[in-house]
Amino acid sequence: MDAPFAIRPLRAQDLAAIITPSGQGGPDEEAFKPWFSGQCDAFSCGDSALDRYLRTQITQDLRRDIAKPFVMVEVATRRLAGYYTLSTASVRLDDLPPDTFKRLPRYPDFPAVLIGRLAIDHRYQGRGLGSALLIDIYRRTKRITLEAAVLGIIVDATDDAARSFYEKHQFQRSPVNPYRLILPMQTIRQLAIE
Amino acid sequence: MDAVDCAAKEDAMPRPRRERPEARRQTKEERLQVRMTPDLKRQLADVAQFRGLSMSDFVTLAISEAVTKANHERHVIEMSREESVWLAELLLNPPAPNERMVADVERYKHLVRP
Numbered sequence: 001m002d003a004p005f006a007i008r009p010l011r012a013q014d015l016a017a018i019i020t021p022s023g024q025g026g027p028d029e030e031a032f033k034p035w036f037s038g039q040c041d042a043f044s045c046g047d048s049a050l051d052r053y054l055r056t057q058i059t060q061d062l063r064r065d066i067a068k069p070f071v072m073v074e075v076a077t078r079r080l081a082g083y084y085t086l087s088t089a090s091v092r093l094d095d096l097p098p099d100t101f102k103r104l105p106r107y108p109d110f111p112a113v114l115i116g117r118l119a120i121d122h123r124y125q126g127r128g129l130g131s132a133l134l135i136d137i138y139r140r141t142k143r144i145t146l147e148a149a150v151l152g153i154i155v156d157a158t159d160d161a162a163r164s165f166y167e168k169h170q171f172q173r174s175p176v177n178p179y180r181l182i183l184p185m186q187t188i189r190q191l192a193i194e
Numbered sequence: 195m196d197a198v199d200c201a202a203k204e205d206a207m208p209r210p211r212r213e214r215p216e217a218r219r220q221t222k223e224e225r226l227q228v229r230m231t232p233d234l235k236r237q238l239a240d241v242a243q244f245r246g247l248s249m250s251d252f253v254t255l256a257i258s259e260a261v262t263k264a265n266h267e268r269h270v271i272e273m274s275r276e277e278s279v280w281l282a283e284l285l286l287n288p289p290a291p292n293e294r295m296v297a298d299v300e301r302y303k304h305l306v307r308p
Binding site: 002003004005006007072075087088089090091092093094095096097100103104109110112114128129131132134135136151152154168169170172174175176177182184185186187188190191192193 | 269270271272273274275276277278279280281282283284285286288289290291292294295296298299301302303304305306307
């Protein structure tokens with residue numbers, strides 16, 4: 001049996017096969033726009049800022065290449081179950097003690113993947129779909145590392161609930177910025193996903 | 195060195211003549227004094243006049259544009275020494291995936307189409 005959800009980049013051509021009635025895809029700019037606007041109106045995750053972002057900003061950020069949005073769709077109902085956005089970030093390290101530095105690659109800046117936003121609609125919460133979005137992010141990050149060095153995944157949590165979500169998933173809390181969390185690439189690399 | 199005072203009114207809407215005292219308290223006006231070379235100030239006066247703006251308005255506008263740009267670019271994360279050492283140690287000793295993470299991967303394969 002096919003898995004119930006699909007996660008795709010927020011682009012008409014990537015979503016066509018999932019959201020068009022025939023499931024055949026095709027020239028679907030026209031089908032995509034009303035679908036997405038209807039899904040945005042129905043979406044509610046419990047954090048109004050994340051709902052608002054979806055309605056007002058996500059397509060703008062996509063167009064201006066500030067963040068790459070990905071959406072999770074329940075295939076049977078064509079409903080938007082969740083979304084996340086990714087960007088790349090560079091971490092600029094202060095001078096490290098020489099003995100520590102010796103064991104690390106000497107990049108001036110450490111490249112990282114940044115989770116901008118991540119949300120699951122209330123109708124789909126409590127089923128581990130947030131974890132599924134994270135695994136999807138690990139999968140994409142792992143693919144990026146085939147082409148470019150990435151030290152890991154960074155997120156600046158907006159509140160305690162978000163922070164504990166990431167901590168439950170083994171993100172490590174910065175001692176300096178208590179809402180900044182990082183999961184090293186080496187941890188992700190050990191997972192059986194491609 | 196010359197100086198320019200930039201005033202930034204948080205609420206640029208015209209205020210009614212008579213305000214309630216609590217409303218007035220919420221109107222914030224911040225000042226920033228910056229020093230610059232006489233040459234830069236001459237150029238500033240020149241371009242501000244060309245654009246039909248006061249020097250203060252010109253500088254405030256320029257700051258606002260720069261702040262917006264910096265915010266878009268803030269994907270550069272500067273780490274202090276303490277945070278850098280923490281990150282270095284984390285990268286050198288990454289945690290192994292725990293059981294939950296391994297289970298999440300298996301669940302993912304059943305939940306999400308490739």
